[in-house]
Amino acid sequence: MSPVLAGVLQLAALVGALALVHRPLGDYLAAVYSSTRHLRVEKWIYRCIGANPSVQLRWPAYLRSVLAFSLAGVLFLYLLQRAQGSLPLSYGFTSISPHQAFNTAASFVANTNWQSYSGEQSMGHVVQTGGLAVQNFLSAAVGIAVAIALVRGFARSRTGELGNFWADLVRGLVRVLIPMAVIGALVLVACGVIQNFAGIHEIGQFDGGVQQTNGGAVASQEVIKELGTNGGGYFNANSAHPFENPNGLSNLFEIFLILVIPVSLTRTFGRMVGSTRQGYAILGTMGVIWLGFSALMLWTEFHHGGAALQEAGGAMEGKETRFGVAGSALFSATTTLTSTGAVNSFHSSNTGLGGGLDLLGMMLGEIAPGGVGSGLYGMLIMAVIAVFIAGLMVGRTPEYLGKKIGTREIKFAACYILVTPTLVLGFTAASLALATPPDSILNTAGNSVHGSGAHGFSEVLYAFTSGANNNGSAFAGLNANTQWYNTTIGLAMLLGRFLPMVFVLALAGSLAEQQPVPKTAGTLRTEQPLFAGLLVGAILIITGLTFFPALALGPLAEGLA
Amino acid sequence: MNSSLRGMTRLATAGLRALLVLTLVCGVLYPLAVTGIAQALFPDQADGSKIKENGKVVGSELIGQSFTLDAKDKDGNPLPDPRWFQPRPSAAGENVYNTRYSLTVSGASNLAADSKVLKEQVIARRAAIATFNGVPRRDVPVDALTASASGVDPHISPAYADLQVSRVAREHGLSRQAVQRLVERHTDGRLAGFLGEPHVNVLKLNLAVRRLAAEERGD
Numbered sequence: 146m147s148p149v150l151a152g153v154l155q156l157a158a159l160v161g162a163l164a165l166v167h168r169p170l171g172d173y174l175a176a177v178y179s180s181t182r183h184l185r186v187e188k189w190i191y192r193c194i195g196a197n198p199s200v201q202l203r204w205p206a207y208l209r210s211v212l213a214f215s216l217a218g219v220l221f222l223y224l225l226q227r228a229q230g231s232l233p234l235s236y237g238f239t240s241i242s243p244h245q246a247f248n249t250a251a252s253f254v255a256n257t258n259w260q261s262y263s264g265e266q267s268m269g270h271v272v273q274t275g276g277l278a279v280q281n282f283l284s285a286a287v288g289i290a291v292a293i294a295l296v297r298g299f300a301r302s303r304t305g306e307l308g309n310f311w312a313d314l315v316r317g318l319v320r321v322l323i324p325m326a327v328i329g330a331l332v333l334v335a336c337g338v339i340q341n342f343a344g345i346h347e348i349g350q351f352d353g354g355v356q357q358t359n360g361g362a363v364a365s366q367e368v369i370k371e372l373g374t375n376g377g378g379y380f381n382a383n384s385a386h387p388f389e390n391p392n393g394l395s396n397l398f399e400i401f402l403i404l405v406i407p408v409s410l411t412r413t414f415g416r417m418v419g420s421t422r423q424g425y426a427i428l429g430t431m432g433v434i435w436l437g438f439s440a441l442m443l444w445t446e447f448h449h450g451g452a453a454l455q456e457a458g459g460a461m462e463g464k465e466t467r468f469g470v471a472g473s474a475l476f477s478a479t480t481t482l483t484s485t486g487a488v489n490s491f492h493s494s495n496t497g498l499g500g501g502l503d504l505l506g507m508m509l510g511e512i513a514p515g516g517v518g519s520g521l522y523g524m525l526i527m528a529v530i531a532v533f534i535a536g537l538m539v540g541r542t543p544e545y546l547g548k549k550i551g552t553r554e555i556k557f558a559a560c561y562i563l564v565t566p567t568l569v570l571g572f573t574a575a576s577l578a579l580a581t582p583p584d585s586i587l588n589t590a591g592n593s594v595h596g597s598g599a600h601g602f603s604e605v606l607y608a609f610t611s612g613a614n615n616n617g618s619a620f621a622g623l624n625a626n627t628q629w630y631n632t633t634i635g636l637a638m639l640l641g642r643f644l645p646m647v648f649v650l651a652l653a654g655s656l657a658e659q660q661p662v663p664k665t666a667g668t669l670r671t672e673q674p675l676f677a678g679l680l681v682g683a684i685l686i687i688t689g690l691t692f693f694p695a696l697a698l699g700p701l702a703e704g705l706a
Numbered sequence: 707m708n709s710s711l712r713g714m715t716r717l718a719t720a721g722l723r724a725l726l727v728l729t730l731v732c733g734v735l736y737p738l739a740v741t742g743i744a745q746a747l748f749p750d751q752a753d754g755s756k757i758k759e760n761g762k763v764v765g766s767e768l769i770g771q772s773f774t775l776d777a778k779d780k781d782g783n784p785l786p787d788p789r790w791f792q793p794r795p796s797a798a799g800e801n802v803y804n805t806r807y808s809l810t811v812s813g814a815s816n817l818a819a820d821s822k823v824l825k826e827q828v829i830a831r832r833a834a835i836a837t838f839n840g841v842p843r844r845d846v847p848v849d850a851l852t853a854s855a856s857g858v859d860p861h862i863s864p865a866y867a868d869l870q871v872s873r874v875a876r877e878h879g880l881s882r883q884a885v886q887r888l889v890e891r892h893t894d895g896r897l898a899g900f901l902g903e904p905h906v907n908v909l910k911l912n913l914a915v916r917r918l919a920a921e922e923r924g925d
Contacts, residue, residue: 338754467859703818
């Protein structure tokens with residue numbers, strides 16, 4: 146079998162597995178977030194929090210709970226890292242510097258998992274398992290909660306109530322993420338992912354000497370890293386490390402874990418707004434983009450353009466033998482189209498166009514299918530914009546799911562889509578214009594032996610695109626562990642996560658107050674393929690208009706050279 | 707004013723309490739439970755898939771080792787040991803922060819596809835590997851010329867293993883066919899026929915070579 150055919154079969158297997166799972170899981174999620182019952186363990190947790198899970202919150206109160214909870218997360222994770230040197234079980238790992246600790250705390254709470262540190266070099270068991278892995282769960286549950294609140298905004302009428310944040314948070318953890326993580330972790334351990342508390346220890350080696358090796362609760366962190374579309378690796382090499390991703394099966398399973406919740410949430414959306422076909426239209430839009438990107442990524446990586454890769458005869462730099470080109474390309478496309486950012490190959494060594502696809506996937510706003518929760522709400526915002534554009538064409542007040550998209554609604558949606566481009570382009574321009582940062586770039590033109598200036602520009606653009614869109618993957622040639630990059634990327638991650646949430650919840654509140662408009666012959670049928678096509682077009686045009694000049698300076702210049 | 711301040715305090719307290727109780731659940735109970743079950747069901751994998759020979763651990767089958775001589779080349783890198791199959795090039799780093807340990811820090815070169823440095827590295831590796839194994843330059847496969855993603859890739863392609871057979875056989879005084887048979891026995895195909903790429907575990911293959919050589923010598 147040729148490697149290309151094997152890659153196509155892996156893609157087909159993913160589609161098949163997701164087709165099988167998304168209906169039952171999506172229905173289950175809808176039931177979880179619509180239920181009025183509380184489990185005993187949940188009641189215990191509510192008592193500890195001191196919150197009444199049955200109180201319905203309007204959007205400002207829902208938002209305040211999200212922000213209060215996330216702020217506590219940032220502070221706690223910051224202090225945990227700053228105190229690492231004095232914590233037990235830290236194996237000689239010292240405290241993290243203030244700017245790096247801020248960056249990492251912001252990163253994990255914002256579901257980004259950008260890592261300016263090397264896992265095995267910087268973080269002991271307590272910070273990894275008790276801090277970083279915890280935020281993998283919590284930030285994912287927060288993302289789903291906000292998406293569900295927006296769906297309720299569409300589903301409810303003549304009320305401003307969006308549900309209870311604490312109930313949504315705790316249910317997402319207790320009934321969804323933790324049970325799925327336990328099962329997934331055991332599958333990963335069976336494949337060979339480690340799960341122990343051995344710390345760093347010595348084992349024998351081939352020539353009779355000893356080598357030092359890592360222990361750690363890796364499988365339990367790995368599974369939620371993918372399932373919660375987080376992406377922060379236990380090891381510096383992330384999912385390329387054999388202890389995180391030992392074989393071809395674990396590789397495909399990890400890609401599946403990344404996709405399963407974002408894909409299933411489209412079904413949940415359809416259920417909750419009372420029309421599963423509306424969910425399929427959203428899923429179809431995501432699926433077309435994801436399949437297109439995956440196919441293009443396979444093509445460009447097998448084609449291995451670029452002087453160095455042509456010399457080597459293949460795009461295997463920064464890729465593992467057991468995954469090969471196909472297993473790496475599929476992972477790469479999926480991790481950047483979701484807000485994951487885990488990597489099993491190093492994107493900086495991808496072909497020029499492959500790196501460009503990684504960038505473009507994030508620039509789309511990570512909505513195909515996107516991060517857990519954030520993918521759905523991002524796509525629904527784009528649907529609102531698409532409906533608005535369609536309304537302008539025919540001169541009718543636009544409606545979506547029986548709700549009028551008026552001035553107020555379109556303002557919130559427009560603000561949403563302006564946040565990340567402003568952060569990405571603003572910070573990239575500042576980084577290149579200011580005197581201090583450029584010596585972080587590995588592949589610079591000034592240092593002409595290293596590669597083209599286009600690639601160096603891409604390194605910086607990639608960093609802020611990854612941060613502001615809460616992805617977390619990197620063109621790791623950039624040394625981001627400097628005061629400038631730690632601080633600015635940290636800010637980009639926090640603003641890129643929580644400002645959009647403000648607009649999403651405000652929009653949800655505004656929609657939930659409306660009275661539904663009856664469907665007429667003139668209503669745009671948003672459950673049909675025509676609308677899905679319009680939506681794909683709107684996404685590509687808006688992203689293209691925003692980022693084309695920047696892409697032309699970086700990956701396009703490199704890929705077409 | 708006063709009531710809004712009280713409201714904010716109450717919210718901040720709720721956020722903090724939620725964080726602490728959920729840290730207990732997700733950061734203590736969950737990893738302990740998973741570790742317990744994993745250690746009971748899959749103890750070998752959970753502890754790092756260690757390989758033992760004559761009762762002694764000789765490494766993990768998942769972590770690549772280097773098979774080098776004490777002698778160094780002009781750049782100070784240890785020379786490859788011709789008796790053993792060689793792994794892929796590695797761009798893994800040295801530990802610089804937590805110097806209590808001499809851990810390898812996993813990672814890749816991150817050099818770009820159009821990087822001149824990478825191109826020169828590839829050319830130099832091709833020449834060195836062709837000379838080392840006594841084969842034409844064009845025969846050296848791509849995985850031998852490029853650094854892996856993790857820097858501890860335990861595998862090489864079957865093509866790179868085949869290329870090294872003659873040299874290893876000669877160094878041990880074994881027949882070419884016998885060593886080739888070992889390579890075939892240690893080649894893993896794609897899982898279920900389509901997952902991943904065919905690969906050879908270098909450590910396991912070298913252990914098999916060492917066993918065969920010992921048998922041939924009669925000890």
